[in-house]
Amino acid sequence: MLLVILFGSSYLLYNLQALSGDPLAEFKTSRDPEVESQIKATIEQLRLDVPAPLRYFIWLRGVLGIFIGQPDFGKVRTGEPVGEILIDAIPVTIRLVFGATIVAILLGITIGVVTALRQYSRFDYSMTFVAFLMFSLPIFWVAVLLKEFMAIQFNNFLSEPNIPTGWIIGIAGFVALFFGAILGRSRRTFWIGFFSAGGFTALLLAIIDARGWILEPGIGPIFFAVMAILIAFGVTQISMGVGHKPSLYASLSVAVAGAITYFPMQSLFKRESQVTVLLGGLVVALVIAGIATMIFARIDRGPVYRTSSITAFIIGIIMIVDKLMQTWGPYVSSGDVQYRPVPTIGERNPLIETTDFWVALLDTLLHMFLPTIALTLIGFAGYVRYTRGTLLDVLNQDYIRTARAKGLNERTVIMRHAFRNTMIPIVTLLVVDFASVVGGALITENVFAWRGMGTLFRQAIGTFDLNLLMGIFFVTATLALVANLVADLLYSALDPRVRVGSGK
Amino acid sequence: MSEDRKQSSFGADTQSDIFSKETEGLSQSQIVRKRFFQHKAAMTSLFVLLGIVFFVFSAQSISLGPVKYPGWWKYDYEQISDLRIAECEGGVVGCPSLDVLPSFIDGTPMQIGEHPFGQDDIGRDYFAMVMRGAQRSLLVMVIIGTLGAALGTVIGAIAGFFRGWVDAILMRFTDFIITVPTIVLGSVIGYHFGNLGAVFLAFFLGIFAWTGISRLVRGEFLKLRELEFVDAARVAGASTRRIIFKHILPNAVGVIIVSATLLMSGAILLETGLSYLGFGVVPPDVSLGLLISSYQDAFTVRPWLFWWPGIFIIAVALCVNFIGDGLRDAFDPRQRRGMSRKDKASLARGESK
Numbered sequence: 130m131l132l133v134i135l136f137g138s139s140y141l142l143y144n145l146q147a148l149s150g151d152p153l154a155e156f157k158t159s160r161d162p163e164v165e166s167q168i169k170a171t172i173e174q175l176r177l178d179v180p181a182p183l184r185y186f187i188w189l190r191g192v193l194g195i196f197i198g199q200p201d202f203g204k205v206r207t208g209e210p211v212g213e214i215l216i217d218a219i220p221v222t223i224r225l226v227f228g229a230t231i232v233a234i235l236l237g238i239t240i241g242v243v244t245a246l247r248q249y250s251r252f253d254y255s256m257t258f259v260a261f262l263m264f265s266l267p268i269f270w271v272a273v274l275l276k277e278f279m280a281i282q283f284n285n286f287l288s289e290p291n292i293p294t295g296w297i298i299g300i301a302g303f304v305a306l307f308f309g310a311i312l313g314r315s316r317r318t319f320w321i322g323f324f325s326a327g328g329f330t331a332l333l334l335a336i337i338d339a340r341g342w343i344l345e346p347g348i349g350p351i352f353f354a355v356m357a358i359l360i361a362f363g364v365t366q367i368s369m370g371v372g373h374k375p376s377l378y379a380s381l382s383v384a385v386a387g388a389i390t391y392f393p394m395q396s397l398f399k400r401e402s403q404v405t406v407l408l409g410g411l412v413v414a415l416v417i418a419g420i421a422t423m424i425f426a427r428i429d430r431g432p433v434y435r436t437s438s439i440t441a442f443i444i445g446i447i448m449i450v451d452k453l454m455q456t457w458g459p460y461v462s463s464g465d466v467q468y469r470p471v472p473t474i475g476e477r478n479p480l481i482e483t484t485d486f487w488v489a490l491l492d493t494l495l496h497m498f499l500p501t502i503a504l505t506l507i508g509f510a511g512y513v514r515y516t517r518g519t520l521l522d523v524l525n526q527d528y529i530r531t532a533r534a535k536g537l538n539e540r541t542v543i544m545r546h547a548f549r550n551t552m553i554p555i556v557t558l559l560v561v562d563f564a565s566v567v568g569g570a571l572i573t574e575n576v577f578a579w580r581g582m583g584t585l586f587r588q589a590i591g592t593f594d595l596n597l598l599m600g601i602f603f604v605t606a607t608l609a610l611v612a613n614l615v616a617d618l619l620y621s622a623l624d625p626r627v628r629v630g631s632g633k
Numbered sequence: 634m635s636e637d638r639k640q641s642s643f644g645a646d647t648q649s650d651i652f653s654k655e656t657e658g659l660s661q662s663q664i665v666r667k668r669f670f671q672h673k674a675a676m677t678s679l680f681v682l683l684g685i686v687f688f689v690f691s692a693q694s695i696s697l698g699p700v701k702y703p704g705w706w707k708y709d710y711e712q713i714s715d716l717r718i719a720e721c722e723g724g725v726v727g728c729p730s731l732d733v734l735p736s737f738i739d740g741t742p743m744q745i746g747e748h749p750f751g752q753d754d755i756g757r758d759y760f761a762m763v764m765r766g767a768q769r770s771l772l773v774m775v776i777i778g779t780l781g782a783a784l785g786t787v788i789g790a791i792a793g794f795f796r797g798w799v800d801a802i803l804m805r806f807t808d809f810i811i812t813v814p815t816i817v818l819g820s821v822i823g824y825h826f827g828n829l830g831a832v833f834l835a836f837f838l839g840i841f842a843w844t845g846i847s848r849l850v851r852g853e854f855l856k857l858r859e860l861e862f863v864d865a866a867r868v869a870g871a872s873t874r875r876i877i878f879k880h881i882l883p884n885a886v887g888v889i890i891v892s893a894t895l896l897m898s899g900a901i902l903l904e905t906g907l908s909y910l911g912f913g914v915v916p917p918d919v920s921l922g923l924l925i926s927s928y929q930d931a932f933t934v935r936p937w938l939f940w941w942p943g944i945f946i947i948a949v950a951l952c953v954n955f956i957g958d959g960l961r962d963a964f965d966p967r968q969r970r971g972m973s974r975k976d977k978a979s980l981a982r983g984e985s986k
Contacts, residue, residue: 261954273925587911
């Protein structure tokens with residue numbers, strides 16, 4: 130069925146594009162004496178002698194070659210095979226789309242849950258406003274603003290990194306308001322949240338400023354250990370509650386193990402094949418979490434293992450962030466970057482030719498920074514609104530009342546009973562959203578001059594390059610189909626009532 | 634926490650009591666209207682949007698056939714005047730003369746001046762250009778929204794009501810169009826029909842914009858056609874047409890209106906996106922997206938060329954989104970947004986209003 134749909138829509142697009150323009154138009158005004166032979170060559174090359182509805186099948190035959198291992202997407206007008214060009218462009222776009230989607234989902238769902246739990250509070254109203262504002266922003270407009278304020282002015286700031294006192298007060302005040310609003314159920318808790326978050330931020334910024342941390346950042350072993358312990362407490366509190374001793378002990382021991390491995394990891398990070406090191410680290414972390422679970426929990430090991438492995442994962446991420454921070458100083462001051470680390474164009478710095486995994490990674494991440502923010506801002510609003518609406522619906526259900534009535538605490542009711550059921554419709558949104566994110570990525574790439582599919586796409590339409598356009602369509606449609614499939618699988622994993630394949 | 638729980642355990646009964654009292658003796662449309670009027674954000678947005686529309690459309694000349702309305706602003710969007718040099722900082726020409734701060738704050742009196750939004754690089758009045766651009770963008774938005782909603786409703790209604798093979802064919806057709814990303818389709822259309830003018834562009838985009846609405850309407854029809862009142866109408870001998878238009882459609886109108894509003898806010902962004910890529914409205918005509926894309930490089934030197942069109946796009950899209958939200962709340966029978974904190978408190982004490 131899906132293949133029929135794909136066939137139909139590609140046929141539609143092919144003919145629409147073929148009908149609407151003349152690829153020979155540029156020759157009509159050309160005064161080149163060779164124009165006749167050029168026209169002839171182009172006709173030959175693009176098979177213009179065959180009418181478009183039939184020419185489609187020539188293209189289709191080439192594409193169907195994918196089943197015998199020899200796909201042929203045709204050639205672009207300059208002569209390179211479409212397949213090769215696309216293979217260069219696809220990872221660039223996918224990186225952007227996936228990065229933005231993941232960030233948008235994490236942020237959006239978190240804030241959506243909080244707004245639903247604080248329904249009709251000031252936090253809820255202000256987040257609703259922010260979400261609508263995001264909905265209404267043209268992505269390229271945001272992108273240009275980001276370029277100006279996040280890149281150019283931030284880079285200017287980096288050449289003399291002193292945080293003015295006014296900024297410290299402003300940022301701390303904002304953070305204070307944010308956390309105060311989240312935590313505040315009554316006036317008292319609001320002020321507690323307000324002052325502790327605000328004070329902490331102000332202190333942190335002051336220390337950062339005084340120590341010159343911006344140019345030489347790093348977490349350091351002691352602070353790393355403290356963070357690991359805090360993370361263990363936090364994750365346990367959210368998933369099982371710190372009162373649940375087995376999971377608390379399990380994640381604490383994972384945190385201790387993480388702190389111990391800090392020094393060995395530093396030397397491992399200097400090795401050649403970093404991908405192996407990272408994968409190995411992940412496996413080791415999961416194994417440690419497993420052992421800790423085996424030791425501390427006799428019954429109900431599943432949730433305990435989930436808690437400790439999430440802790441291990443987050444600690445691992447922090448370790449990587451720390452390593453990236455250590456790379457930051459040399460990177461920023463290197464001759465190719467010259468204290469202007471946040472780039473406005475391109476997907477990587479062409480001047481840097483390094484084999485060092487970490488420098489390359491940092492470079493890529495920095496180039497992804499602004500486009501990802503731009504794309505995230507747009508997608509995130511949808512997740513906030515949708516999560517909020519669904520969670521509110523779910524919280525009104527009878528089984529939530531039942532869960533409360535039988536004396537489960539609020540965290541279990543929300544995390545286990547309500548939140549999981551909220552995830553089901555969100556997965557559907559993911560698929561619908563995917564298409565719009567790809568659309569947004571096409572525009573974003575143009576703003577930031579990434580050499581991805583968006584740029585190719587613009588070129589394809591501008592030069593009536595049918596083969597290129599169809600190649601891009603083929604890729605986006607395939608991505609959409611894969612997203613659909615993944616959503617179906619997730620759907621049936623999340624909701625036991627759904628049986629994929631039955632019914633229709 | 635205990636307060637929350639108390640409320641939810643009181644929950645349904647007391648709330649629905651109050652709810653039914655609030656709406657006693659009112660028809661469905663009266664209830665909806667009442668709830669919409671109570672939605673402050675939506676009402677504010679409605680007035681702001683109407684204000685913008687009136688302001689924008691009266692500023693520049695419009696000709697409808699033989700009737701020509703001159704517009705109250707002194708410049709036309711194509712007219713080139715001398716670049717304003719005086720009072721501009723740092724040797725920039727054509728800076729905006731608008732000053733909204735009174736003289737006791739920044740030392741200069743409040744004024745509109747010769748070119749309130751400044752001038753572009755060759756001296757065209759930017760206020761006139763933004764007004765013209767906003768006209769185009771609003772026009773595109775309304776055309777896409779109306780056309781998309783109309784087509785979507787018809788197709789969705791037919792598919793949902795008749796089911797069977799009609800439904801199968803129509804929905805597969807919808808899938809055809811959904812698989813092609815909107816921006817891709819829009820670009821192909823825009824590139825080739827953009828030069829026919831904004832109205833044609835909007836028309837062709839609208840032809841492809843109905844897919845989302847048709848799915849929603851179909852779902853609504855599938856649900857509604859099984860309800861008792863439809864059976865009752867059929868038993869009473871109503872014709873198919875009568876059932877669709879008199880019985881089912883009024884019940885589905887909420888879904889249609891809400892998604893049409895959201896389609897409109899999407900449409901204005903689509904148009905600006907296309908114009909940005911160069912596949913939308915083409916010069917010499919202007920649209921807000923086109924203005925932004927032409928002057929994005931001028932941001933550091935002449936930021937006003939960038940700010941004004943963006944502000945108008947955001948204002949319009951934001952208003953439309955809020956109106957859509959208000960409508961959704963108003964049409965949703967489960968919503969109890971009308972309740973203020975005071976009502977909630979009185980509920981918690983177990984009093985009724």
